[in-house]
Amino acid sequence: MTLVRFEPSGYEVQVPVGTRIVDVTDDHPKAAVPYSCRSANCGTCRVEVTEGISGLSEADDEELGVLDVFGDEPTSVRLCCQIKLVNDVPKLTLRVVEP
Numbered sequence: 001m002t003l004v005r006f007e008p009s010g011y012e013v014q015v016p017v018g019t020r021i022v023d024v025t026d027d028h029p030k031a032a033v034p035y036s037c038r039s040a041n042c043g044t045c046r047v048e049v050t051e052g053i054s055g056l057s058e059a060d061d062e063e064l065g066v067l068d069v070f071g072d073e074p075t076s077v078r079l080c081c082q083i084k085l086v087n088d089v090p091k092l093t094l095r096v097v098e099p
């Protein structure tokens, strides 16, 4: 299990490997991650990964394209609608990027 912390809400929840983070935030609205398209088009759900990025799935070409538009590097910022926990890491911390 991995402890996922969302900032700035401070909400924390334990999730197993294989979990899509969008499912976590749908089940736990207090995580307070904003979405719009949910399909790697708009960038509304950008989160800075401040801890545990090695636990996440690789970004695909669509996600990389959106991050590039915003000038973000996939080594530090990801689209919350696209990421999945694929490796068991102790903690994953996601900070919502202000628009």
Ligand code: FES
Pocket: 034, 035, 036, 037, 038, 039, 040, 041, 042, 043, 044, 045, 046, 066, 079, 080, 081, 082
């Ligand atoms: S909600 Fe639009 S890119 Fe994630």
